[in-house]
Amino acid sequence: MKKHFHIKVNGIVQGVGFRPFIYRLALENNIKGYVLNDTEGVTIEAEGEEEALEKFIKAIKKKSPPLAIVQEIKIEERKINHFKNFWIEKSKATDKKTTFIPPDTNICKDCLREFFDPKNRRYHYPFIVCTYCGPRFSIVKDIPYDRDNTAMAEFSMCPFCQKEYEDPLDRRFHTQPTACPVCGPHLFLYKNDKTLISEDIEEIVKKVYKYLKAGHIIAIKGVGGYHLACDATNEEAVLKLRERKRRPFKPFALMTGFIEKIEEFLNVSPKEREILLSKERPIVILKEKKSQVSKYVAPDLTYIGIMLPYTPFQYLLFSLDKDLILVMTSGNLSDEPICFRDEEAFERLGHIADYFVTYNREIVAHSDDSVIFVINEKSFFIRRSKGFVPTPILVKKNFQFIFLLLEEILKTPLLLPRIM
Ligand SMILES: [Zn+2]
Ligand SMILES: [Zn+2]
Structure with missing residues (x-):
């Protein structure tokens, strides 16, 4: 028998390919109606044979796209509408804004x-x-x-x-x-006095590599803000970055192109390897095995924070040299928030960086690289930011205030989903 279900799906269901997934699923199961994004999540009007509808709903839960998190599915039966096909309807704003x-x-x-x-x-x-x-x-x-x-x-x-x-x-x-x-959008390479050097990607990446090898400091606009990069094996460059950044001791994070390179000079357990290679790409704190980088990277410490590339530009840069190890520290002065606006970047970082790699798209919400430490193959957050925010950690309502409090104490966006 034919039925019409009004289905509401909540969780991380926007920006993860959820509507296309529902669209394909509807075609597969001969479901008619439509799917749309609203401010509460995804709403589906689905008409079809009862058996097909059951299969369709089961698949929503079981086969959702890799980045999606289905938190709740609410189903109501509605009057038959005789939809002729299935389509993606224009998004709608509702009174409630609860989607992630x-x-x-x-x-x-x-x-x-x-x-x-x-x-x-x-x-x-x-x-x-x-x-x-x-x-x-x-x-x-x-x-x-x-x-x-x-x-x-x-x-x-x-x-x-x-x-x-x-x-x-x-x-x-x-x-x-x-x-x-x-x-x-496009990339641009500037000198720190805002003189444009190049807009051509091939030229930019070659020049950036050359500058880095010559001991220069480069501000690179990434995902959640600017990084300050220099050659981690160049003693003078690392020391210069410390002086200019007014950061005498706090360790710098590193980035290198390949997991094999990390394993050459740092101890990596199976769990640490898995986290380094995860889609979130956090910094992982690892014990030094062999000294390959400047002693000024992490003065007096035997642990070093390192991550693998995650933006296409980083991949391109490291593809030029499999042995390249860079300091990739957040673009800020000591204890200031990460710099993520272009106008600010030249003002605040112009005296630290010699060159700027930037692009003509705005960073709306800034974030730092997340930092993870592994003990006994269990991972702990030192900083929960890029790659993890704003995914909520689901807790019972009564406990939420504890997490809010923790967040306040730690001054870091620890657990809060962006509920708008
Ligand atoms: Zn195009
Ligand atoms: Zn892709």
Whole structure:
């Protein structure tokens, strides 16, 4: 018998390819109706045979996209509407704003393959992204999660991107931040006096590598803010960064291109390896095995914080030299918040960095790299930020105040989902 269900799904269901997933699922099960994003999550009107509807709902729970977290599904039966097909309806704002924005994630395997494929039209394009990867939290201004509510609003899609965006079988079907070299944001290389050096990605990456090897300090705009980078094996460069940043002792985080390189000079347990390679890409604190970097990276310490690349530009930079180890510390003066606005960056970091790699897209919500420490193969957060915020840690309401209190004491966005 035919039925009509009104289905509401809550959790992290926007910005993770949930509507395309529902669309495909509806076609598979011969369900008619529509799906839409609203400020509470995703709403589905589904009409079909009772058995098909059951299968459809089960699959929503079981087969949801990798970055999605389904927290709750509410189902109500409604009067038959005789929908003729299934479509993605325009997003709607409701009175309640309770949906969650997904965190920023590492570039995925498929995008990485395209990024390094000279035949692909996004070859070496640093803003390559798909439904399953890339920036989210850092570019979202409001919910529902639509391009107009993100920092991508000012870039209109070219016909090629538009075609992918509208094709249900494409990996970029309804990928809000999708872009390409023709229509999306671009990188720029500046001297610290704001003189433009280059807008060409091939030239930028080669010059940045050359500057780093020559001992210069570079401010690089990343996902949640600016990093200050220098060659970690160059004693003079690391010392210069310490002096300019007015940070005499606090250890600097490192980045290197490959897990094998990390294993060369730091001890890595299976759990630590798994976390280093995870899509959240946090800094992991590891014990030094062999001295390969300047002693000024972590003065008097035998532990070093290190992470693997997560933005396309970082991958490109490290692809030039498999032995490259960089200091990648957050772009700020000691004890100031991370710098994430371009105007501010030149003012605040101009006397620290010799060069700036920046891009013409706004960072809406800033974040630092997360930091994790592993004891007995159990992981502990030292800082819970990029890659994890704003994913909520679900706790009973009564306990929430304890976490709020902790967050206040630690002065770090520990657990709070961005409920708007
Ligand atoms: Zn991807
Ligand atoms: Zn395009």
